[in-house]
Amino acid sequence: MEVADTELAQPCQTAFRWDSKQMALDGFWADGAEPVEPSFSTSHGALFGGDCMATLPRIASESIDTVFADPPFNLGKKYGRRTNDSLRDEEYLEWCRTWLAECVRVLKPGGALFLYNLPKWNVELGHFIGQQTDMLFRHWIAVSISACLPIAGRLHPSHYSLLYYTKGKPKTFRRIRTPIAVCRHCGGDVKDYGGHRKALNPKGITLKDVWTDIPPVRHAKFKSGKRKANALSTKLLDRVVEMSTEPGDVVMDPFGGSGTTFAVSEAKGRRWIGMELDFPDVVAERLRSDELAHHANTDVLDLGD
Numbered sequence: 001m002e003v004a005d006t007e008l009a010q011p012c013q014t015a016f017r018w019d020s021k022q023m024a025l026d027g028f029w030a031d032g033a034e035p036v037e038p039s040f041s042t043s044h045g046a047l048f049g050g051d052c053m054a055t056l057p058r059i060a061s062e063s064i065d066t067v068f069a070d071p072p073f074n075l076g077k078k079y080g081r082r083t084n085d086s087l088r089d090e091e092y093l094e095w096c097r098t099w100l101a102e103c104v105r106v107l108k109p110g111g112a113l114f115l116y117n118l119p120k121w122n123v124e125l126g127h128f129i130g131q132q133t134d135m136l137f138r139h140w141i142a143v144s145i146s147a148c149l150p151i152a153g154r155l156h157p158s159h160y161s162l163l164y165y166t167k168g169k170p171k172t173f174r175r176i177r178t179p180i181a182v183c184r185h186c187g188g189d190v191k192d193y194g195g196h197r198k199a200l201n202p203k204g205i206t207l208k209d210v211w212t213d214i215p216p217v218r219h220a221k222f223k224s225g226k227r228k229a230n231a232l233s234t235k236l237l238d239r240v241v242e243m244s245t246e247p248g249d250v251v252m253d254p255f256g257g258s259g260t261t262f263a264v265s266e267a268k269g270r271r272w273i274g275m276e277l278d279f280p281d282v283v284a285e286r287l288r289s290d291e292l293a294h295h296a297n298t299d300v301l302d303l304g305d
Contacts, residue, residue, distance in 0.1 A: 028273075033058035040284035045262060045272030049280035051082075052254035056102040056275070062111075064273070065172070065249035067103045068240055068261050070116040070232060071096065082277050096121070097128050099254060104132045106252070110171025112244035115163040116143075116232070122161040129165050138164040143236065144212040162211075162236075172244055175302040177204035178213070203300045207239065215295050231257060234294040237264040242301050245270055259283035267294065 029035050036055050038046035048055045072083060074092040087095065103113060113135070115125060122140075129135050141162035150156040180200060181191065191197075214236050237260050241251060247269040253261035256276030263286060265272035276283055 028060055028063055030058055030060045033060075039280045040287070042266065042287060044266050044270070045274065047256060047259075047262065047280055047283055048273075048275045049277075050275065051277055052099055052275040053102070054275075056099060056106070056254060059102075059106045059252075059273075061105050062108045063250070064106045064111060064252045065108055066112045066114070066240070066244045067107060067252045067254075068114045068116070068237065069100075069103060069254055070257060071099075071255050073118050073121070079278050093121070093124055096125055100125065100129060101132065103252075103254065104129070104135060104167065107167045108171070109134070109167055110169060111167050112138075112170060112172070113163075113165045113167070114240050114244075115161075115165075116236075117161055117163075119159070119161045122163050126163050126165075129163065134168045135165050136168055136170075138166055138170070139209045140164075142210045143214050144210065145214060145216055159210075170244070172246055172249070174243055175304075176207040176239060176243055177201065177300045177302050178207055179204050179298050179300075201302070203302050207243075207299070211236070211239075232260045234260055234264050235297045235299075237261050238268075238297050239299065241265060241268055241270055242299070256280070256283050259286045262287060263290075263294070 036048055036058060039049035040047040072079060074087055074089075100115070107113060113129065115122060115129070117125065126137070126140070130137055141164060142159040143162050144159045214233050216233070241261075241264055245251060248271065250271045250273060251261060251265045252273045254275045256262065256274040257279070259274075259276075259282065262272050262274050262283060266287065274283070
């Protein structure tokens with residue numbers, strides 16, 4: 001991602017430091033909570049293996065800047081031996097409400113919460129989030145990805161939902177711009193923008209709430225062969241992190257998966273905290289080796305003059 005301030009490309013200067021008994025990040029553990037030793041850590045963050053609900057209640061309230069959550073979708077998929085992805089609907093929703101309430105609690109005032117899921121579930125869970133004290137709806141972002149075949153009698157499902165809430169007025173919102181679309185054959189503008197093309201910002205178009213340019217993660221160079229489940233594109237997390245945080249802020253992901261959130265946070269100088277039930281070893285391997293590629297990203301971060 002291009003940036004308008006060279007400071008953003010520098011590594012985070014405030015790093016996590018760990019020992020077996022105490023986390024040195026002031027205010028991280030809740031008063032009276034027994035600290036948990038991470039299964040893996042870097043100079044920027046720490047990964048806790050196991051159920052997220054074994055760690056989340058121990059985290060101090062109002063200590064996290066941004067939460068990104070991409071839970072299992074309850075579609076009966078095979079993850080690891082410890083994950084049950086075939087719950088009854090209400091059982092699944094109640095489980096989500098439990099960890100979402102903790103995610104809201106640990107957010108700082110003005111902090112951001114992003115929830116990636118199927119529209120079916122986010123309709124219900126968005127209502128729940130909106131009922132939490134001070135949580136402010138920002139956007140329903142449609143991430144255009146056609147991940148299944150057409151279904152008889154229904155429209156073809158072709159997007160995932162990314163809910164974006166903040167704990168009151170956002171403390172950080174940074175404008176992202178996308179390139180002005182041009183024809184790949186002639187190089188001319190695809191749109192005339194109502195005759196106001198010359199008035200457009202030369203850095204590009206303000207990011208919309210429909211994302212049609214997030215690539216699926218299919219090629220082996222972008223995902224670990226040890227984890228067969230779908231992985232998220234780094235481009236999606238680029239936007240979440242750049243939009244809602246400053247360098248040195250803390251990003252939390254309670255469902256680490258293949259570790260994309262943490263890899264992006266490392267690359268962008270953010271501190272991070274994560275949990276992963278089945279594949280903490282895959283995440284650790286990814287962050288140690290840095291072998292998995294990042295998707296190309298032509299977004300521009302517009303910090304103004």
